[in-house]
Amino acid sequence: MESIWITDVSPRDGLQNQSKLLSTGDKLALIGLLAAAGLRRVEVTSFVSPTSVPQMADAADLLSLVIQQFPQLQPTVLVPNLRGLERARHAGAGEISVVLAATETMNRKNIKQGLTDATQNCQDTVRAAKSMGMRTRAYLAVAFDCPFEGVTPVPTLIALAQQMQAAQVDEIVIADTIGSATPGRVRDCLSILGQGIPMNQLAMHFHDTRGLATANAWAALEGGIRRFDASTGGLGGCPFAPGAAGNLATEDLVLMAQGSGFQTNIEIGGLLDVIEFAQLKIDRPLGGRSYSWLALQKLKGDLEARLLSQFK
Amino acid sequence: MESIWITDVSPRDGLQNQSKLLSTGDKLALIGLLAAAGLRRVEVTSFVSPTSVPQMADAADLLSLVIQQFPQLQPTVLVPNLRGLERARHAGAGEISVVLAATETMNRKNIKQGLTDATQNCQDTVRAAKSMGMRTRAYLAVAFDCPFEGVTPVPTLIALAQQMQAAQVDEIVIADTIGSATPGRVRDCLSILGQGIPMNQLAMHFHDTRGLATANAWAALEGGIRRFDASTGGLGGCPFAPGAAGNLATEDLVLMAQGSGFQTNIEIGGLLDVIEFAQLKIDRPLGGRSYSWLALQKLKGDLEARLLSQFK
Numbered sequence: 001m002e003s004i005w006i007t008d009v010s011p012r013d014g015l016q017n018q019s020k021l022l023s024t025g026d027k028l029a030l031i032g033l034l035a036a037a038g039l040r041r042v043e044v045t046s047f048v049s050p051t052s053v054p055q056m057a058d059a060a061d062l063l064s065l066v067i068q069q070f071p072q073l074q075p076t077v078l079v080p081n082l083r084g085l086e087r088a089r090h091a092g093a094g095e096i097s098v099v100l101a102a103t104e105t106m107n108r109k110n111i112k113q114g115l116t117d118a119t120q121n122c123q124d125t126v127r128a129a130k131s132m133g134m135r136t137r138a139y140l141a142v143a144f145d146c147p148f149e150g151v152t153p154v155p156t157l158i159a160l161a162q163q164m165q166a167a168q169v170d171e172i173v174i175a176d177t178i179g180s181a182t183p184g185r186v187r188d189c190l191s192i193l194g195q196g197i198p199m200n201q202l203a204m205h206f207h208d209t210r211g212l213a214t215a216n217a218w219a220a221l222e223g224g225i226r227r228f229d230a231s232t233g234g235l236g237g238c239p240f241a242p243g244a245a246g247n248l249a250t251e252d253l254v255l256m257a258q259g260s261g262f263q264t265n266i267e268i269g270g271l272l273d274v275i276e277f278a279q280l281k282i283d284r285p286l287g288g289r290s291y292s293w294l295a296l297q298k299l300k301g302d303l304e305a306r307l308l309s310q311f312k
Numbered sequence: 313m314e315s316i317w318i319t320d321v322s323p324r325d326g327l328q329n330q331s332k333l334l335s336t337g338d339k340l341a342l343i344g345l346l347a348a349a350g351l352r353r354v355e356v357t358s359f360v361s362p363t364s365v366p367q368m369a370d371a372a373d374l375l376s377l378v379i380q381q382f383p384q385l386q387p388t389v390l391v392p393n394l395r396g397l398e399r400a401r402h403a404g405a406g407e408i409s410v411v412l413a414a415t416e417t418m419n420r421k422n423i424k425q426g427l428t429d430a431t432q433n434c435q436d437t438v439r440a441a442k443s444m445g446m447r448t449r450a451y452l453a454v455a456f457d458c459p460f461e462g463v464t465p466v467p468t469l470i471a472l473a474q475q476m477q478a479a480q481v482d483e484i485v486i487a488d489t490i491g492s493a494t495p496g497r498v499r500d501c502l503s504i505l506g507q508g509i510p511m512n513q514l515a516m517h518f519h520d521t522r523g524l525a526t527a528n529a530w531a532a533l534e535g536g537i538r539r540f541d542a543s544t545g546g547l548g549g550c551p552f553a554p555g556a557a558g559n560l561a562t563e564d565l566v567l568m569a570q571g572s573g574f575q576t577n578i579e580i581g582g583l584l585d586v587i588e589f590a591q592l593k594i595d596r597p598l599g600g601r602s603y604s605w606l607a608l609q610k611l612k613g614d615l616e617a618r619l620l621s622q623f624k
Binding site: 182183184185187206209211212214215217218219222244256260261262288289291293294 | 526529559572601602603
């Protein structure tokens with residue numbers, strides 16, 4: 001049975017956009033529940049400016065605690081630049097991600113740098129991280145469409161991916177930041193990308209804005225992708241991209257992949273615990289496309305267990 | 313550009329399970345809106361017993377009116393047997409569908425006949441319809457899983473499909489009645505079915521119970537399927553199958569297919585009109601997985617139009 005690898009991004013991409021601020025203890029509990037559900041790769045936090053993203057102000061404390069308390073996890077963290085990398089290293093990071101938007105305007109809006117400077121910054125950060133012995137990931141954001149520039153040409157993606165390869169990056173994550181991809185475009189994009197970049201070096205990051213995240217993930221699986229970002233309960237969104245909604249839900253991806261013959265080593269029951277906890281903490285309902293059905297199955301099981309125990 | 317053909321089943325599969333009874337005039341309006349959105353193939357009604365399915369009691373009147381008022385449509389109707397076929401013929405039907413559940417138990421629960429008798433009944437009905445010059449479709453229901461018997465073996469599907477071919481049926485519709493299919497199973501099923509049955513004779517009918525309907529439809533498209541059932545707003549469900557939920561939403565399929573390079577000749581804006589009308593009439597919210605995003609785009613457009621007109 002073939003395996004897929006999921007990086008659950010709910011503690012970072014999921015939380016950074018929420019109006020409710022979670023305590024470090026609550027985030028630890030969330031990450032502990034993810035680990036209990038079988039996840040091994042979790043995007044824990046982001047070493048960005050605490051003033052621009054208050055949800056991530058506890059990055060260093062949180063990462064240290066995660067490393068101490070959950071040795072079974074491979075935590076990954078986002079760093080915007082060399083300064084963020086330094087903070088992440090002090091907190092014990094073994095893996096970092098950088099984010100490179102694929103268009104000039106998106107970079108300017110997001111980090112006030114043009115595409116050339118942003119690429120250089122990401123290369124420098126990846127090279128420095130490699131020299132510290134870290135595993136590295138590079139996101140190519142707005143990889144399908146940019147809210148400001150429209151369709152992102154696939155040759156642009158290839159060129160940027162090659163720039164990151166030149167910096168010895170380990171993994172390149174193709175991010176459908178505004179959730180505008182379609183399965184046909186995913187298939188076509190991967191068939192071109194695959195000519196220059198080994199499929200096992202690529203991962204996909206989808207948002208479910210238009211309800212096509214699972215179809216897109218299936219097209220990626222059929223295109224040879226085995227590494228995915230996902231967020232339990234579909235928690236998330238991108239604060240800098242107008243119209244971006246929640247991520248591909250981990251439970252949807254697991255349900256689809258397991259039911260299609262892939263191994264994930266993730267327990268859906270455990271993901272339901274994560275969702276219940278997270279929706280209480282952020283104070284709004286969560287859940288991907290399969291959630292109402294999954295929750296009903298759990299209720300049926302609970303009800304049966306309760307009735308049976310009553311008559312024992 | 314390749315085309316796909318959608319049979320919108322909202323007036324039949326969509327309505328038959330609703331507690332609110334729609335008048336013949338309301339159903340005509342619904343069908344008129346579907347036609348206005350560009351749909352050409354619509355499952356109008358079912359010639360079943362009015363006592364078991366009161367929503368379909370006006371079948372003959374409705375079909376006659378649809379034929380008179382919407383000459384651009386190719387209406388299709390469901391008939392359970394020769395008696396239903398006779399009623400459909402009197403009302404002017406040019407195309408009928410029969411439903412054959414793929415398992416013994418499902419047939420017994422549904423129509424109080426075993427699989428052998430049910431197959432014979434469908435063959436007789438199709439043969440009679442062909443002799444009247446009608447186009448014919450045969451549904452193979454519970455084609456992936458049966459709520460009573462579990463997994464439906466693909467060889468069973470092939471055998472039943474061949475029985476229907478023997479009766480000269482024009483189209484065979486593989487129906488995921490309880491919405492339990494996964495894209496991997498769809499791909500595998502079609503690669504086997506395709507060895508015995510021409511792909512252009514097959515159609516797929518999905519339910520979105522577990523949130524995988526669009527992913528399943530994409531797997532079917534990649535497997536060579538170009539004919540789909542869908543229901544605008546995801547309206548629907550099967551009253552005889554425990555756990556069955558709404559159909560694959562027409563707007564989700566159109567959004568995915570058009571965005572992946574297929575032609576549908578359907579206007580999504582028109583589908584939003586159908587959804588608005590239908591949810592008022594059945595008095596509950598509707599909409600597929602893309603609906604919240606689509607509705608937001610429409611609101612933005614309306615708002616812009618209103619503001620612009622104000623300052624003109």
